[in-house]
Amino acid sequence: MTSNTAIKVTNLTHTVTSNTGNLTILKGINMEIKESESVAIVGSSGSGKSTLLGLLAGLDVNTSGDILVYDQPFSGQSEEKRALIRGEHVGFVFQSFHLLPSLQAIENVMLPAELKGDKDARVKAEALLEKVGLSHRLTHYPRQLSGGEQQRVAIARAFASNPKILFADEPTGNLDEENGKLIIQLLFDLNRSQGTTLVMVTHDNELAKMCDRQLVMSAGQLTEKSL
């Protein structure tokens, strides 16, 4: 298997302005993530993990340095263009699920395909929900589902657009051990079966260990954790 570079980061710095002045969250980060790799980003709270994830996914624009996703730069792109790249390459799973409360489970999963104008959105969504074991809860609203079930819907939604990279920010943070395990299982299964690159922020050591690589974030700097 030739391993292409999925993400390449050079000298990434990120500074935000808050009411107490400028705050540099990320201080010169360099890294590279290969296609189909699974990477865990660990580190103490407030060290800048979520910030990095957001920048890698093009949710925000970094202050300086370069991020290349499949050789396409995010920096210097309009929000319009970044959104298109996100829709094309990227999937998300969040700690707090972030399902649209007014949509049923199936409708939440259909969204990414619908945004692309895909006609088979519903069929695909049904198949995905089946895969995460929720084929009997299609028309339920998020508030009618447990946290674990909501996160499974979120995973189904994340894979609905066949993303090349899946970002997850503490996907098990709000779940008990059993549900957490189920979610991790799902993520890795899909990572393997579809060759999706997995970038995941976590506090869970067990989970981090399951990844191919672990990167440690500390005071805005990233180091590889030697195994």
Place this chain on the structure above:
Amino acid sequence: MSFTFRLMLRDLRSGDLLTLLLALIISVSTVTSIGLFIDRLQLSFEKESATLLAADRLVRSDDEISKDWVTKATDLNLQYAERTSFTTMMFANDALQLSQLSAVTDAYPLRGRFLVDDSLFGTGYNTIDIPQPGEVWVSSRLASLLNVDIGDQVEVGDTSLTIAKLLVRDPGSSTSAFAISPRAVMNMADVAATNVIIPGSRVRYSLLLAGDKAALDEYENWVTPQFNDSQRWRTPVQRGERIGDTIGRAESFLLLAGTLAVVMAGVAMALASARFVKRHLMQVAILKTLGATPKLLGKVFFQQLAVLFIVGSVLGLAIGWGIQEVIASILSGLMSTGLPEPSVIRLWLGAATGLISMLVFCLPLMSHLIKISPLSVLQPNARVELNSALIYVVGFMGIYGLMCIYTNGFLLPTIMTIAIAGIALFVAGIGWLAFKLGRSLTSGATSGWQIGLASLYRRLVPNLFQLLVFTLIIMLTLILIGIKSNLIADWQQQLPEDAPNHYLFNVQANQIESINSATDALNVPRSDWYPMVRGRVVSVNNESVQDLYPDERGEPELYERELNLTWSDTIGQGNTLVSGNFSAEGLSVEQEAAKEANLTLGDELSINIGGNLVTLPITSIRTVDWGSMQPNFYLILPRSVLQDYPANFVSSLFIDETSAQPFYKSMAQFPTVSILNVGDVLRQIQTIIGQLSKAIQLVLFCILSAGALVLLASVRSTLEERLEEGALLRVLGAKSALVRQALLVEFGALGFFAGLIAALGAEACLLGLQVFVFNSAPSFHPSLWLFGPAIGIGVITSIGLLASRKVLNVPPMHLLRDL
């Protein structure tokens, strides 16, 4: 089905879109129903008043009406009729009587009906006919003076006519209010044969017109430039006439009410949009992470707004039409002529309200929504704060614009906008102080009281905003109620049930005694007798009136016609001195007339009295109480000037249904005395006032319902937070009673402050409106100070508790899960 619509349909289920739609429907339907209703009322007043003129418009002339003018009327598809009025002697057997004769064409009257009877002094029935050629209808008074009855012959000039009916009321008679001789009506075809109209005789020709307003306006523009000195264009509601005043004030009120409805509608839309945006921020951020581009989101929301606008406007217009029909049908029993259909064009007002509301309240918020950074999903503190200042400014301008469109002017909207802005500042200041004070009184939240007061300060900004909304709505309510009762009381005071409805003119000094005993015998209330001399103002400060008003346009009533002058040593009953000295050797002028002619103390008027020119300075200005039983005079002169002129006397009487017949009969002994019956005009005014009072109450009711809905929307907008808090308190072990007490205190305090400030604001606004808009005397309204806080506490706590009853009854687990 496109993505937009699928998203919309799904969103509809969540209720947020529905709230917005509901607010839009309320806005559009309130404005539509009030707009249409005002339109119908206006049309109805025009129609009612037209019956007093017997036409929609009238050309009055001392010369024969030119054939061209008639042709032009037919060209413009106007209905027309002609009337020729003249004073002539009528003979029957040995009796003769100077009388006022009107000859009319077939179409007369274009508006209203003749009231006739078959027996002397009967009360009359309506007829659409006019006298046939060879016939004449005479008033009972004329008949009794000539000692004739139905079927008898009377001679008019060279012809003789048969009395076919007894005339009770001629619909056009009120316009010739000073034609006070006994009246008769005949067919135009017989005029030539009478040979009474010869060059030099005093004849008044009228061309009556009715039809489409646009055509009437066109006709006016065409005909008035051709007028000579004697010709006048008459409209049903003439400036300065009391009925015009009444309708004018009612229109001001309805307009104001409508404007306030616009403001409330604006607030409702703003609240609903803000709620929509708040609840959709995270959703939009999520959609962005899923690859939705700003362009796509822009398209989606724009299409959603468009659909919302179309659905909301159509439903709003339909509902508005329906409500207006309901109001009209409730009122229809009171209307003597029935309400005219509303004009469909007026619907644009509702549609414009919908469109502008969407543009100013939804669009800016929505465009904000689209700008939210997708990072919010990871970093809640990266969430963009709404740039609320700009949004408030746009919203404010939107409401102002709507009010301008609605009132078709800038004065009222400007006054109201400044007032609202002032109140907003005031509310913010006072509220902040009060909430702060409330918190400092409550250290350690243990009782419901303390929790309630503390939460006021904790959610300072939303609570201040809510306080402002509550205050505005209660204030608007109080203002409307205040104006309503003011207006109605004012009208009733102006026109008491027993306002004088008859005037006796041409009474000689030696007849007074016997007339007094006749009226006393009938128990008819009568005013004092006033001597009366006729005179005409010819110059002002040595400038001739003709030079001042060469084409007679804008000529004040004081100069326009010959006036009745009187003298009096003391200022009469019902007159109040405004300035100057009444007993000085000079003129006393009625205030309104002086204002119209721009006269002040010291100005000199020259008056032509029986060929002599008298020049006098104005030494006093007084108001007259039109409701008093006195005949009222614009000008009162010193006794020394007038006492040598031959005078006759005038008095006013109130004659009710039962005394009418015996009164007319007894007056037959005084054939030279002229009786002017203004009862019809008065009755008309009283009917209109009755309608107006009812109409105003109904409109008020509608607006208050809209206001209650806005209050509900505003309580709902902070409901999530309250629910969350209540649930948390209960999870932490608080009893329902405690949570309820806290909510009660919070809402009660909000309501109390809102009511108090609203009372203050309403009092100020009422004073301003009384002085500047309604031109009535300013007065103080103590009841506001009671009602304001009472409404505030009562309504807001009940709405609040109703809306948040979930907090108290539902298990807290459900609530926390729902959030």
